[in-house]
Amino acid sequence: MPAHKIFNSDWLKSSFLAGIPIKDIMLFYRPSNFFEDSAHVDEPGQIGAINWCIGGQGSEMLWYKIPTSAPITAKNAAGTWGSNWPVTILTNLDRGCITSTPTIVRVDVPHTVVMKDDPRWCISARLNISFTTWEQYVGYFESKNLIIHT
Numbered sequence: 818m819p820a821h822k823i824f825n826s827d828w829l830k831s832s833f834l835a836g837i838p839i840k841d842i843m844l845f846y847r848p849s850n851f852f853e854d855s856a857h858v859d860e861p862g863q864i865g866a867i868n869w870c871i872g873g874q875g876s877e878m879l880w881y882k883i884p885t886s887a888p889i890t891a892k893n894a895a896g897t898w899g900s901n902w903p904v905t906i907l908t909n910l911d912r913g914c915i916t917s918t919p920t921i922v923r924v925d926v927p928h929t930v931v932m933k934d935d936p937r938w939c940i941s942a943r944l945n946i947s948f949t950t951w952e953q954y955v956g957y958f959e960s961k962n963l964i965i966h967t
C-alpha cells in the first residue's frame with residue numbers, strides 16, 4: 818500500500834530528506850509459533866526492504882541460497898502469489914532477529930520467518946529507487962551513512 822496510508826506526510830518528508838524515499842509499505846502479521854514450510858522471493862525487481870517489528874521476540878528471519886530447482890508458484894502467507902521452495906531443499910545462508918530497530922533485509926533470495934511465542938507485526942518499507950543487486954542496495958545506505966553493520 819502507498820506509504821502515505823500508514824505514515825503522516827511530515828514523517829515521510831523527513832525520511833525523504835534523510836535519503837530514504839519510502840514509496841510503499843507492506844504489513845505482515847505472524848501469530849505465535851506460526852510455521853511455514855517454504856521460503857519465497859519477493860516479486861521481481863524487489864532487492865531489499867527496511868523492516869522493523871512490533872513484538873516477535875525470539876522470531877528469526879532466515880535467508881537461503883537460491884536453489885537450482887524451479888520454484889513453485891503459490892500463494893504465500895501474505896496471500897500474494899510468489900515463487901516458493903520447500904525449506905527442506907534449501908541451504909541456509911544467514912538468520913537474524915528483526916526487532917523494533919529498522920533493519921535492511923534482503924528479499925531477492927528465498928527467505929522466511931520462524932516464529933516463537935510472541936506474535937509480531939512487521940512493517941516493511943520499500944524505496945522509490947530501483948536497485949539491481951543487493952550490493953547496490955547496501956551501498957546506497959552506506960553512501961548516506963545510514964547503515965550500522967552489526
Ligand SMILES: [Fe+2]
Nearest residue numbers: 857858859924
Ligand atoms: Fe518476502
